[in-house]
Amino acid sequence: KAGVTQTPRYLIKTRGQQVTLSCSPISGHRSVSWYQQTPGQGLQFLFEYFSETQRNKGNFPGRFSGRQFSNSRSEMNVSTLELGDSALYLCASSPWGQNQETQYFGPGTRLLVL
Amino acid sequence: AQRVTQPEKLLSVFKGAPVELKCNYSYSGSPELFWYVQYSRQRLQLLLRHISRESIKGFTADLNKGETSFHLKKPFAQEEDSAMYYCALKPAGNTGKLIFGQGTTLQVKP
Numbered sequence: 058k059a060g061v062t063q064t065p066r067y068l069i070k071t072r073g074q075q076v077t078l079s080c081s082p083i084s085g086h087r088s089v090s091w092y093q094q095t096p097g098q099g100l101q102f103l104f105e106y107f108s109e110t111q112r113n114k115g116n117f118p119g120r121f122s123g124r125q126f127s128n129s130r131s132e133m134n135v136s137t138l139e140l141g142d143s144a145l146y147l148c149a150s151s152p153w154g155q156n157q158e159t160q161y162f163g164p165g166t167r168l169l170v171l
Numbered sequence: 172a173q174r175v176t177q178p179e180k181l182l183s184v185f186k187g188a189p190v191e192l193k194c195n196y197s198y199s200g201s202p203e204l205f206w207y208v209q210y211s212r213q214r215l216q217l218l219l220r221h222i223s224r225e226s227i228k229g230f231t232a233d234l235n236k237g238e239t240s241f242h243l244k245k246p247f248a249q250e251e252d253s254a255m256y257y258c259a260l261k262p263a264g265n266t267g268k269l270i271f272g273q274g275t276t277l278q279v280k281p
Contacts, residue, residue, distance in 0.1 A: 060214070090267040099274065100257065105267025113266050147215065154267035156203055157222055162215040 061163035080148035088154030089131040177272035192243040194258030203261040
């Protein structure tokens with residue numbers, strides 16, 4: 058099976074702009090989780106989508122949002138970008154998002170906010 | 172608070188030496204714990220999970236609830252083990268969520 062894919066791989070934006078990142082999970086996986094990775098804070102959970110519904114959410118401001126489509130592909134959106142949003146954004150998929158399931162990670166999208 | 176702590180940012184050992192990557196957690200309840208690894212220019216991937224009690228690439232990890240630890244061990248390090256290692260905890264009832272430690276870079280010198 059093809060792995061998790063993320064597009065684009067790199068992005069440069071300026072403060073105040075918005076950005077949309079895309080994630081295609083492994084075929085058959087219905088749960089998609091998003092993480093932000095920064096040198097200071099490490100890997101932090103943003104949210105999880107399952108069957109087109111946000112099922113779990115981390116402690117991020119409302120500027121961070123997402124959605125999931127019927128084919129399980131997911132997008133995350135960051136509005137009114139701040140310098141501190143510069144990070145590597147990872148998505149991960151799993152069959153159901155349940156206990157003991159392996160999360161399979163994508164390569165990430167590196168966002169630079171200038 | 173739910174937290175995972177990896178006290179070492181960098182662990183450097185010689186090939187053939189034993190390796191122990193430390194992981195401590197803070198969690199009330201029965202934890203589900205994992206070790207993920209990221210090799211150079213590769214994506215993050217699962218190494219092992221505590222419930223499986225398996226050995227992957229010679230690595231093992233034992234859950235010690237008394238010490239709230241889940242240290243990763245390997246008796247004889249290989250150069251190809253050089254990578255970034257993350258300990259992660261899945262809180263019960265939190266679908267799709269992993270809480271990661273800050274990671275430890277393992278450097279195995281020839």
